[in-house]
Amino acid sequence: MSYAHITGWGMSVPKKVLDNQAITQMVDTNDEWIVSRTGIRERRIAGEDETTASLATQAALNALETAHLLPASVDLIIVATSSPEHTFPSTASLVQDRIGAYRAGAYDLSAACSGFIFGLNTANQAIRSGDVNNVLVIGSETLTRFVNWKDRNTCILFGDGAGAFVLQSSEIPGGILSGVTRSDGSGGDLLILPAGGSFMPANFDSVHNELHYIQMNGREVFRFATKVMANATQEALRAARLSIDDVKLIIPHQANQRIIESAARKLHISMDRVMVNVDTYGNTSTASIPIATCEAISSGRIAPGDKVVFVGFGAGLTWGATVAQWSGPIVPKPLILPTHFRFLARLRSLLLRLTRRIEGVIWGRIE
Ligand code: ACO
Numbered sequence: 245m246s247y248a249h250i251t252g253w254g255m256s257v258p259k260k261v262l263d264n265q266a267i268t269q270m271v272d273t274n275d276e277w278i279v280s281r282t283g284i285r286e287r288r289i290a291g292e293d294e295t296t297a298s299l300a301t302q303a304a305l306n307a308l309e310t311a312h313l314l315p316a317s318v319d320l321i322i323v324a325t326s327s328p329e330h331t332f333p334s335t336a337s338l339v340q341d342r343i344g345a346y347r348a349g350a351y352d353l354s355a356a357c358s359g360f361i362f363g364l365n366t367a368n369q370a371i372r373s374g375d376v377n378n379v380l381v382i383g384s385e386t387l388t389r390f391v392n393w394k395d396r397n398t399c400i401l402f403g404d405g406a407g408a409f410v411l412q413s414s415e416i417p418g419g420i421l422s423g424v425t426r427s428d429g430s431g432g433d434l435l436i437l438p439a440g441g442s443f444m445p446a447n448f449d450s451v452h453n454e455l456h457y458i459q460m461n462g463r464e465v466f467r468f469a470t471k472v473m474a475n476a477t478q479e480a481l482r483a484a485r486l487s488i489d490d491v492k493l494i495i496p497h498q499a500n501q502r503i504i505e506s507a508a509r510k511l512h513i514s515m516d517r518v519m520v521n522v523d524t525y526g527n528t529s530t531a532s533i534p535i536a537t538c539e540a541i542s543s544g545r546i547a548p549g550d551k552v553v554f555v556g557f558g559a560g561l562t563w564g565a566t567v568a569q570w571s572g573p574i575v576p577k578p579l580i581l582p583t584h585f586r587f588l589a590r591l592r593s594l595l596l597r598l599t600r601r602i603e604g605v606i607w608g609r610i611e
Contacts, residue, residue: 248371248379249419249571252313252410254306255538256299257525258288264400271396278400279523283501287403287526290386297329297338299406300384301586303534304343307380308582311410312573315343315585319376321350322367324359324383324530326559327390328352331441339382343582344589348380355427356435357497357558359383359530364409364554364566365423371413382408383530390437392457401499402458403526407534418569421551422483424476425564431468434461435559469503472563474510477555480565488513490551491567493540497556498522498532507555519545529558548572 263286264275278284290299300323308315323336336350355362360383367379384406391399411420436459439450450456473496481488488511496504501522508518519540528535533554540546550570557563 246371246374246413246415247417247419248368248411249414249416249574250409250568251412251571251574252307252309252311253408253534253538253541254303254308254310255405255407255535256302256306257405257535258290258294258299260289260291261286262289267400270393271399273396273400281502282401283520283522284400284526285523287388288405289388290404294386294404295329296325296327296384296386296406297335297342299386299404300335300339300382300408301342303384303406303408304339304380304382305583305586307408307410308343310573311412312575312577313378313410313412314578314580314582315345315589316347318345318348318378318380320367320370320379321345321348322353322363322379322381323350324353324355324363324381325385326354326356326359326529327385327387335384341593342586342589344585344592345380346592355558355562356560357499357527357529357532358556358560358562358564359558360407360533361423361554361556361564361566362425362562364411364420365425365564367411368420368423371411377413379411380408381411382406383532383534385529385531387458387529390456390458392454395457397462398458398460401527403528405525405528405531405535407531407538409534409537412574414574419571421486421567421569422480423564423566424480424483426472426476426562428561431464431561432559434464434468434561435459466500466503468561469499469557470506472557473503473507473555476563476565477507477511477553480553480555480567484567486551486567491517491553492550493517493519493545494553494555495519495533495536495540497558498525498536499527499557532556546570
């Protein structure tokens, strides 16, 4: 029987910081309102040279380095994102090429802010089935590129960034203990990016009417979120045969401090057992849980053996939770570091492109 252990973690955020004060120059709002209603003080904004794939690539390499795993050993890459670089190719394929994970299959997962949880639960099932041994699950976003900076209801909330976990199979019991993955499409209109898909391809009217930006019914999303966060946590704990008292730390989706506090109240736990960093990054969607995890580890709030719960919600509507026993690296440090693979991966990608060109010329001539 294989268990899926979380053996590596990494994050990458843009350099540019946008604080609440800067937003007051764009819309009618103020720092006091934003902090009291959301807990957010600042967020990161991707620069011109930073994209969903570039942030994902750096987070993935950092996670592989923590796990002591080379990209060549990765079997599967799942990129959970709501801001993919393109409809196709998948952002996961771009990451696969850039890190040189030449044995890996790669695909994107679309479940809005619940995407990282859905990715973890999917990776757990793939490892448990015996199909794969080493999986990269990445949450990466540049959602601020889909934010209407004239809409004060949404522009205060979102930030950019990426986080990644490495999951590895082991016969030793532990790792991911249970997962809950749920959807309710009847609430799809509550949080939506109307244009840009096949239903309404981007055109002059869609841009003119600002339909290529995020639209949200904040109050309804808030009500939904406060309902599902505690329920999903309890359901996942029951499936793992654990109680809330066994849990060292809850790492929730970082959307709003008040939603997180409401979930903690319903679970009857104090806030010192809940990870919160929404103040510094805002809502980074699929990236928020792995980024919060990296910061929880670096501040010593989780150690190997601890039980943790990841729980989130998002557009769709979607929600879910994952219970895990914290692991850490299970293989010794390699001589070549995963980050060194970046140069080798670029070389390999260039050679593949060149070979494809040469083959094209040869076959073209024959035809
Ligand atoms: N600054 C000042 N006033 C504002 C702002 C702002 N930035 N935004 C809204 N207001 C006003 C409203 O216009 C409203 O005024 P009115 O009463 O005159 O109409 C008033 O403040 C109260 O508005 P509410 O919407 O009731 O404010 P609320 O307390 O619900 O907070 C918020 C709004 C922060 C958006 C909250 O509803 C929320 O966090 N909802 C959940 C959003 C969320 O988590 N979305 C991400 C989901 S994850 C994913 O998949 C991407």
